[in-house]
Amino acid sequence: MLKRIEVKHLTLGMYLHEFCGSWMEHPFWRSRFLLQDPQDLARIRATEIHEVWIDTSKGLDIAPGTACVSRAEADAQLESDFQHLEDLPTQPAPPAPAVTPQPAGMDQELRRAAAICSQAKQAVVTMFGQARLGRAIDTAVAQEMVDEITDSVTRNPDALISLARLKTADEYTYMHSVAVSALMVALARQIGMDDGATRMAGLAGLLHDIGKAAVPLEVLNKPGKLTDDEFTVVRSHPVAGYALLQGTDLPEPVLDACLHHHEKMDGTGYPHRLTGEQISTLARMTAICDVYDAVTSDRPYKRGWDPSESLRRMAEWTRDHFDSRLFQAFVKSIGIYPVGSLVRLASGRLGVVTEQSPGKLIAPRVRVFYSTRSDLRIPPEVVDLSEPDCRDKIIAREDPARWQFPDLAQLWSDLPDPRW
Known part of the structure; x- marks a missing residue:
């Protein structure tokens, strides 16, 4: 038990x-x-x-x-909390930017997002290289990439966020920055930030881990257990990043988010053990987006958790770790069952979430492809659980490690090899 x-x-x-x-x-x-x-x-x-x-x-x-708390008790409480998210007041819509990107379908935006991910990864690689050599970081390039990321998330919030999560362990450090930037933009829009503040959030996400350029690569990419000394070195990256960005033309809130994205609401974070309102809104947002992408990503020493399972686990830590209001907004921005989640339907079929349904957190679009009743693959079919005449529904999250389906990423993305 x-x-x-x-x-x-x-x-x-x-x-x-x-x-x-x-x-x-x-x-x-x-x-x-x-x-x-x-x-x-x-x-x-x-x-x-x-x-x-x-x-x-x-x-x-x-x-x-x-x-103590049993697993059943914890799961029941979390399910209740998530079910009530749809009842929470809607945040004010952000003011429309001067030029609003036209909405795009998931398939259309995935292909644009793939190009943006590739460009952004190279930009981050260059920025990390500049930092390792002690050179000034080209903030203009960072601004350009954040503009591209923001426009993509505005056109379709599911595409770039989901695609950036599918990074290889070797590309983690760079693609993690791109993914967190996209998540920050989506969260900023969810809580009603204006266009300038949203782009500042995207910048904080893109640059939050730049201090890892000061961490030796053999420590950063170590496939096994870290020593206490190595763990201390890794935890020095927020201070190193803040130092690297000083003297640039970046707004101070962006630098603060880089410095304080590992602080926790209860004061047990680092480097300054700040509590509650001592932590800036941008830093609290970055803390949530940073952890979500980290725990859903494959690392040299650990497989990433399923997206919906990651939200469940993060919800258990919210009391101590995260701003609960911002965490609720974060879940609403990506869905209770984020794109890529493996789920079981009442019909006995397994499917992977392909897209969120506007205003329906518990009823996304799902591509079903497996029957648990016959224990066989079935022809893939997209089911929109939000349709009024749809009688199926999600009854459980499934652990991908249990099923070992080799093509989950291809099933939701329709891309031959969506990993970076």
């Missing part, structure tokens, strides 16, 4: 099933293991992780009377 407990109740002999926090918050390569080494227990308690999931079928249980 899975139980969520506070770290202070963790003891040797328990089986650690999952940290309640992203793998950026702790130095452990594995997240599931029998806790036998006192040094591992001490290292866990030294992190900013507050809670963990333990599996009592594989290790010791908690002492009677110790506070």
